[in-house]
Amino acid sequence: MKIKTDKIKKISKSSFTIYGMVIMAYVIMQILVSTGSLSSLMEGLLVPLCIYVILAVSLNLTVGILGELSLGHAGFMCVGAFTGAFFSVATVDLITIPLLRFGIAIILGALAAAVFGIILGIPVLRLRGDYLAIVTLAFGEIIKNFVNVIYIGTDKNGFHFSMKDAVALKLEEGGKVIINGAQGITGTPNDSTFTIGIILIIIILFVILNLVNSRAGRAIMAIRDNRIAAESIGINITKYKLMAFTISASMAGVAGVLYAHNLSTLTALPKNFGYNMSIMILVFVVLGGIGNVGGSIIAAVLLTLLPELLRGLNDYRMLIYAIVLIVMMIFNSSPKAIELREKYSLKRLFTKKTKGEDA
Amino acid sequence: GNTASETTDAAATTETTDAAADTATEATGATFKIGGIGPATGGAAVYGLAVKNGAQLAVDEINAAGGINGTQIEFNFQDDEHDAEKAVNAYNTLKDWNMQILMGTVTSTPCIAVAEETNKDQIFQLTPSGSAVPCVQYDNAFRVCFSDPNQGIASAQYIGENKIASKVAVIYDSSDVYSSGIYEKFAAEAANQGIEIVASEAFTADSKTDFTVQLQKAKDAGAELVFLPIYYTEASLILSQANTMGFAPKFFGCDGLDGILSVENFDTKLAEGVMLLTPFAADAQDDLTKNFVAAFQKAYGEVPNQFAADAYDAIYIIKAAIESGKVTADMSAQDICAALKTAMTTISVDGLTGAGMTWTADGEVNKAPKAVKIENGAYVAMQ
Amino acid sequence: MALLDVKNLGISFGGLRAVDSFHIEVEKGQLYGLIGPNGAGKTTVFNMLTGVYQPGDGKITLDGNDITGKRTIDINRAGIARTFQNIRLFKELTVMDNVKVGLHEHYKYSTIAGILRLPSYYKKEKEMNEKALELLKVFDLDKEKDFLASNLPYGKQRKLEIARALATNPKLLLLDEPAAGMNPNETKELMDTIRFVRDEFDMTILLIEHDMKLVAGICEKLTVLNFGQVLAEGNTAEVLKNPQVITAYLGE
Amino acid sequence: MSFISYLINGISLGSLYALIALGYTMVYGIAKMLNFAHGDIIMVGGFSIFIVSTTLGLPPLLGILAAVVICTALGMTIEKIAYKPLRKAASPLAVLITAIGVSYLLQNVALLIFGANTKLFTSVVTVPPVTMGEGQITISGETIATIVVSIIIMICLMLFIKKSKAGQAMLAVSEDKGAAELMGINVNATISLTFAIGSALAAIAGALLCSAYPTLTPYTGAMPGIKAFVAAVFGGIGSIPGAFIGGILLGVIENLSKAYISSQMADAIVFGVLILVLLVKPTGILGKKINEKV
Amino acid sequence: MAMLEIKDLEVHYGVIKAIKGISFEVNQGEVIALIGANGAGKTTILHTVTGLINGTAGKITFNDTDITKMPAHKIVSLGMAHVPEGRRVFSQLTVLQNLKMGAYTRKDKKEIEDTLQMVYKRFPRLEERKNQVAGTLSGGEQQMLAMGRALMSHPKIILMDEPSMGLSPIFVEEIFSIIRDISASGTTVLLVEQNAKKALSIANRAYVLETGKIALEGNADLLMNNESVKKAYLGE
Numbered sequence A: 001m002k003i004k005t006d007k008i009k010k011i012s013k014s015s016f017t018i019y020g021m022v023i024m025a026y027v028i029m030q031i032l033v034s035t036g037s038l039s040s041l042m043e044g045l046l047v048p049l050c051i052y053v054i055l056a057v058s059l060n061l062t063v064g065i066l067g068e069l070s071l072g073h074a075g076f077m078c079v080g081a082f083t084g085a086f087f088s089v090a091t092v093d094l095i096t097i098p099l100l101r102f103g104i105a106i107i108l109g110a111l112a113a114a115v116f117g118i119i120l121g122i123p124v125l126r127l128r129g130d131y132l133a134i135v136t137l138a139f140g141e142i143i144k145n146f147v148n149v150i151y152i153g154t155d156k157n158g159f160h161f162s163m164k165d166a167v168a169l170k171l172e173e174g175g176k177v178i179i180n181g182a183q184g185i186t187g188t189p190n191d192s193t194f195t196i197g198i199i200l201i202i203i204i205l206f207v208i209l210n211l212v213n214s215r216a217g218r219a220i221m222a223i224r225d226n227r228i229a230a231e232s233i234g235i236n237i238t239k240y241k242l243m244a245f246t247i248s249a250s251m252a253g254v255a256g257v258l259y260a261h262n263l264s265t266l267t268a269l270p271k272n273f274g275y276n277m278s279i280m281i282l283v284f285v286v287l288g289g290i291g292n293v294g295g296s297i298i299a300a301v302l303l304t305l306l307p308e309l310l311r312g313l314n315d316y317r318m319l320i321y322a323i324v325l326i327v328m329m330i331f332n333s334s335p336k337a338i339e340l341r342e343k344y345s346l347k348r349l350f351t352k353k354t355k356g357e358d359a
Numbered sequence B: 001g002n003t004a005s006e007t008t009d010a011a012a013t014t015e016t017t018d019a020a021a022d023t024a025t026e027a028t029g030a031t032f033k034i035g036g037i038g039p040a041t042g043g044a045a046v047y048g049l050a051v052k053n054g055a056q057l058a059v060d061e062i063n064a065a066g067g068i069n070g071t072q073i074e075f076n077f078q079d080d081e082h083d084a085e086k087a088v089n090a091y092n093t094l095k096d097w098n099m100q101i102l103m104g105t106v107t108s109t110p111c112i113a114v115a116e117e118t119n120k121d122q123i124f125q126l127t128p129s130g131s132a133v134p135c136v137q138y139d140n141a142f143r144v145c146f147s148d149p150n151q152g153i154a155s156a157q158y159i160g161e162n163k164i165a166s167k168v169a170v171i172y173d174s175s176d177v178y179s180s181g182i183y184e185k186f187a188a189e190a191a192n193q194g195i196e197i198v199a200s201e202a203f204t205a206d207s208k209t210d211f212t213v214q215l216q217k218a219k220d221a222g223a224e225l226v227f228l229p230i231y232y233t234e235a236s237l238i239l240s241q242a243n244t245m246g247f248a249p250k251f252f253g254c255d256g257l258d259g260i261l262s263v264e265n266f267d268t269k270l271a272e273g274v275m276l277l278t279p280f281a282a283d284a285q286d287d288l289t290k291n292f293v294a295a296f297q298k299a300y301g302e303v304p305n306q307f308a309a310d311a312y313d314a315i316y317i318i319k320a321a322i323e324s325g326k327v328t329a330d331m332s333a334q335d336i337c338a339a340l341k342t343a344m345t346t347i348s349v350d351g352l353t354g355a356g357m358t359w360t361a362d363g364e365v366n367k368a369p370k371a372v373k374i375e376n377g378a379y380v381a382m383q
Numbered sequence C: 001m002a003l004l005d006v007k008n009l010g011i012s013f014g015g016l017r018a019v020d021s022f023h024i025e026v027e028k029g030q031l032y033g034l035i036g037p038n039g040a041g042k043t044t045v046f047n048m049l050t051g052v053y054q055p056g057d058g059k060i061t062l063d064g065n066d067i068t069g070k071r072t073i074d075i076n077r078a079g080i081a082r083t084f085q086n087i088r089l090f091k092e093l094t095v096m097d098n099v100k101v102g103l104h105e106h107y108k109y110s111t112i113a114g115i116l117r118l119p120s121y122y123k124k125e126k127e128m129n130e131k132a133l134e135l136l137k138v139f140d141l142d143k144e145k146d147f148l149a150s151n152l153p154y155g156k157q158r159k160l161e162i163a164r165a166l167a168t169n170p171k172l173l174l175l176d177e178p179a180a181g182m183n184p185n186e187t188k189e190l191m192d193t194i195r196f197v198r199d200e201f202d203m204t205i206l207l208i209e210h211d212m213k214l215v216a217g218i219c220e221k222l223t224v225l226n227f228g229q230v231l232a233e234g235n236t237a238e239v240l241k242n243p244q245v246i247t248a249y250l251g252e
Numbered sequence D: 001m002s003f004i005s006y007l008i009n010g011i012s013l014g015s016l017y018a019l020i021a022l023g024y025t026m027v028y029g030i031a032k033m034l035n036f037a038h039g040d041i042i043m044v045g046g047f048s049i050f051i052v053s054t055t056l057g058l059p060p061l062l063g064i065l066a067a068v069v070i071c072t073a074l075g076m077t078i079e080k081i082a083y084k085p086l087r088k089a090a091s092p093l094a095v096l097i098t099a100i101g102v103s104y105l106l107q108n109v110a111l112l113i114f115g116a117n118t119k120l121f122t123s124v125v126t127v128p129p130v131t132m133g134e135g136q137i138t139i140s141g142e143t144i145a146t147i148v149v150s151i152i153i154m155i156c157l158m159l160f161i162k163k164s165k166a167g168q169a170m171l172a173v174s175e176d177k178g179a180a181e182l183m184g185i186n187v188n189a190t191i192s193l194t195f196a197i198g199s200a201l202a203a204i205a206g207a208l209l210c211s212a213y214p215t216l217t218p219y220t221g222a223m224p225g226i227k228a229f230v231a232a233v234f235g236g237i238g239s240i241p242g243a244f245i246g247g248i249l250l251g252v253i254e255n256l257s258k259a260y261i262s263s264q265m266a267d268a269i270v271f272g273v274l275i276l277v278l279l280v281k282p283t284g285i286l287g288k289k290i291n292e293k294v
Numbered sequence E: 001m002a003m004l005e006i007k008d009l010e011v012h013y014g015v016i017k018a019i020k021g022i023s024f025e026v027n028q029g030e031v032i033a034l035i036g037a038n039g040a041g042k043t044t045i046l047h048t049v050t051g052l053i054n055g056t057a058g059k060i061t062f063n064d065t066d067i068t069k070m071p072a073h074k075i076v077s078l079g080m081a082h083v084p085e086g087r088r089v090f091s092q093l094t095v096l097q098n099l100k101m102g103a104y105t106r107k108d109k110k111e112i113e114d115t116l117q118m119v120y121k122r123f124p125r126l127e128e129r130k131n132q133v134a135g136t137l138s139g140g141e142q143q144m145l146a147m148g149r150a151l152m153s154h155p156k157i158i159l160m161d162e163p164s165m166g167l168s169p170i171f172v173e174e175i176f177s178i179i180r181d182i183s184a185s186g187t188t189v190l191l192v193e194q195n196a197k198k199a200l201s202i203a204n205r206a207y208v209l210e211t212g213k214i215a216l217e218g219n220a221d222l223l224m225n226n227e228s229v230k231k232a233y234l235g236e
């Protein structure tokens, strides 16, 4: 499936708006929290919102800027989550400054995901379109499957590793199992906070927006628009594809670390790290507008909130959610609907007769 | 709906009390607000919906009989899609609803995540079916079901002590916390019981339709018994595939297998001779079970499984604890929690899933696992 | 010695011998035309020169370096840039950015510098903008520099492709039917531009074209390809008078 | 001996993947969209048969017929309501997202109607099993039926595309809808027909899937749907025999790796092999190499 | 009575008005040329006539049938063929499959075969390459294929969008003589061309388009001698 993009140029023009939007959201939320006017649900959702925003923005780098369809983003998130959580649990007694520990965990998670991005990227970026999509999907499933059979424990002799079961670790008295196969990691310190989430979002936005408006970013977008032409003017396709893919993967890793430190238990289930999650992230990107970073942020927030806001509907919740998703998508992307919207908004702004170049 | 909503942890205690007190004076009488969490959609919905229905049945019964000490119960069940993060969201939703007591969550991973929150907020939590060890690691959390290690060890002991088989194969779900948790302890205890595990074969959530390979390996390894620490949906497939292959070992399972007879359209002949350790059998002939099954069928049109029974019991356990702990509906959730914690260790409840159930302070239940065998399409107690 | 020296070049697609023992020598600064009937193999020659296709046999030398069978990007770095018969612009990039991608190899700063906006970023970007604007002016595209390339009218898209190719600072510029789809006035303008580029940038240009006005108007030498083989070569005026060329290609 | 039975079991699993993949590849190759709801249409087919033959007690053949009718109508309706408005959208991914929405929708409607409880499906296959090698190896009737049916469907589809006018129209539509329209091809009708055929195949796949693995829940179709998608890509996108071969191979690899390498890691191994194959043959086993003329 | 009649046509792309109220007609047996600069709206008009896009105002009738809102495939089966801009051959299909696709609306196998032979006679290269995948044809070969494919439907009227683009000089001559042939055999032709001189030389009448409006119209030979046309479109 070839990915077309609309109005990429929006990115640079609106980067200021995007930062503004994020910071404003942060300030408003902080005020609401400190005045106690935020419901527990909303307060609990602040960190997850940051996580999904990071995922959406980072996937937009692969899908929107690089123009490749990836269905394995959750796999990178999984790598980041387990790396970060493993580190934190292993060092929870060693490093007592939570912020320091968490900082290292984030860096390690990002690095691990980046390494996987490179390992997967080098051979795989030669593939195109749907074939690339299927390979990334396969990768995500492999990671999920793999994590479910890993057992790592520690005792005074150091780390023990097994792929059979926890018993096979042969831990001495007093040792502890850190990754326990399908039972995953429990007891990850609850280090993720809204503030850290927002800071990470801003860093990631900074990297992506600046990247897009630099030499490397232009090369990446050139490859997306026309690979053969890019090659003909000396752009190293592999290098830049890999760069975009790896950066995107490492950011998913960061989201994973944030995810792991938001809940006390971490298991790799189809629900959280399977292809369904990858697709969900893709939904954010597409609904927000491919290549439109601000749009992915809004879509991620809306679609994360939606099922929670629909809780009042009880049994009909997911049904309504599905319908809303379909309707939103049609409303947002169908040429007919877009036309209608344009007309409608034109009538509203009856002073302006034509809109000119922007369309 | 309730308009008052508390916020930060510090402020929560007093505000909740106020809010509860307000409604108490204004309305004809306060209610106990019990929340429930579990998967109501998604692949695990079958367990969550069973719990939801079982609990609702108990709540309705109690309310119809005049409530707990005259106070009615409000029950609010939230979907978690079998996901830790959604479970925390569900929990927060319930908190916004001013939940006082949590009956949940249904599945283990979400349960562990929510236990962290209930402990932080000091809200009493009773899980009907969260069987993983860390589900009740804090002192405010208790459970109705057995723990995974408990079941794994008990199964191995039962097989060993009754000399049911010496060569055992295990088929388990390596991507599932419950299943791999039981398997792990079973394997460890099997060694002590002189049971030889001749094949331990896994499957995952992503490939759980075809079990012929696992069965073939068990067969080739000469297993006399296949241990199935899994849920009944997959087990019913395993039984029918084993039958097709002409492989007829003994099958032994845990509480997850319960419900297999009530699978709509299931050929019960396939399950003939299957043994399971379960606290509940829908065909049991005691009045409690008979009434429950009848009422459940009337209300929801299906035979209840063990999850429904656990949830039904959970509500009655909460009732017993409230009565014993002299808890009233106008108390704050935190006060209720403190009272119930102590009350739990003193009560003894006769439920569907066990007679004379008692609890230790670490949250675990004491009840005898019943070993049952399926004979002529019905559960028959074994000894 | 010739800037581009091609000997005995050939390629087959399945059973089809698309190009056979093709040869050409283009001197530095020349404006050279490659013409021939449809399907004669002209674009295929370009594709072999630029590494899009691997030549079956033969040898390609650019400025003394053997570039036969090298990768496209290496050939570009060795000094050949091209335009395409079917326009291949970076449609979602602005006109300016299209040219700046062409400048990629010549104004380098690290990706890190780009992300962190180090001084080198600002310095090089400024230089790039200046250079790109200079190029756009040559093609009269400076007013449209912020348009998305896909929003340009056809004729300007062709020009932009040339500007982008020039940005890579090549020794040899290959143009594949630059005037296709242009009306006579636009073609005239294009001829002026091509001449200007040759003179101003001291460029060597090899072009494919079916518009005889353009070919006769600006090419100094011609090679005529027919069924993959060289039918005639030499000075434009002579070649165009060649009876074989007239029957095979020009018609009368 | 056990190797042969692993192999046979792999083939029987694979033949189901193949059968589903045929429907998948049909829609995928022609309408150029990943119909993530395909697996859920299979589920609808399963439930249709369950109601007709188990609940109402009518003969299974009638159940299959009902399923085909219901699924075909459903497929065409979905296409009309959810996919068609997005056919000309700026990004082809837009319709992928509505497909996901449709998938959720079907699952949740089924959940509301039928509940989450597992239903045991009575096989609609009456073919007797075949026993070989002194009773060591049994090939179930379902397996035989599935293989035969998928081969028949594969051949019919290939002939249909190659020989029939509508099939040719599909080829044209898959490449360039505008140009196809200019040939006088009714693009909407063609795509609608594609979905009709794809959904009818899903109904048949539902019948055989549920017969072979007789549990039925609202989520029954989801995982086989994805596996079939993988099989379709494995075999080469849009290639009908490719879908068949991809499906069979996927099943065989899955079962052999469960048997000889690790049952825990079987998923990872299957996907690993897929990645390796695509690295060697970037367009799948039978996929055409698409050469772009420069 | 005109065969094809366009009245007050307006076409929008989103909010941009590309065609701003155009009326013209094509009579049975005529060759009508539509000339104009890049972006004048020639392609847009052809697309609207064949129904690939819908106009926002105006009326189009073809042989007394109102085709304004008719979908393209129906219009095509009324006997209209369109050689689209950019050729749009089915690049994964072979040359022969492409040609067969052109005859989609026709039933009679024998007649189709005859037309195929006629097309092969006009474009021998297509017969040589009948089993080649169309995407790998050279630019000019693809143009021939697009033309041949349109002829396969045996149309009453054929709309051509820059048929001479990318063709060698000898073949440009050839194409125009083919157009003359087509016209002589009774098919009406609506021709869009950059090569205005050639187009006017074979056309009966012509319309000159400027940014979505008709600026000039009249007999082809008159226009050929019109000073402003000469300057703007003939490059003299």
Ligand SMILES: Nc1ncnc2c1ncn2[C@@H]1O[C@H](COP(=O)(O)OP(=O)(O)OP(=O)(O)O)[C@@H](O)[C@H]1O
Binding pocket: C013, C016, C018, C036, C037, C038, C039, C040, C041, C042, C043, C044, C045, C085, D291, D293, E136, E137, E138, E139, E140, E141, E166
């Ligand atoms: N990848 C390919 N596979 C098969 N045949 C090809 C391929 N590329 C080109 N050809 C054939 O090789 C011949 C030469 O094609 P080429 O594109 O070089 O022609 P050209 O001289 O540029 O013609 P035009 O002037 O029409 O563009 C043509 O007959 C074409 O069909």
Ligand SMILES: Nc1ncnc2c1ncn2[C@@H]1O[C@H](COP(=O)(O)OP(=O)(O)OP(=O)(O)O)[C@@H](O)[C@H]1O
Binding pocket: C154, E013, E016, E018, E036, E037, E038, E039, E040, E041, E042, E043, E044, E045, E085
């Ligand atoms: N899909 C589209 N979306 C938006 N604007 C378009 C679209 N297609 C054409 N236009 C605009 O409509 C106007 C008319 O375009 P059209 O393609 O009809 O011109 P043309 O006369 O055929 O030009 P050319 O000689 O370049 O083929 C132009 O300004 C063009 O930019």
Ligand SMILES: [Mg+2]
Binding pocket: C042, C043, C044, C085, E138, E139
């Ligand atoms: Mg060419």
Ligand SMILES: [Mg+2]
Binding pocket: E042, E043, E044, E085, E161
């Ligand atoms: Mg045009």
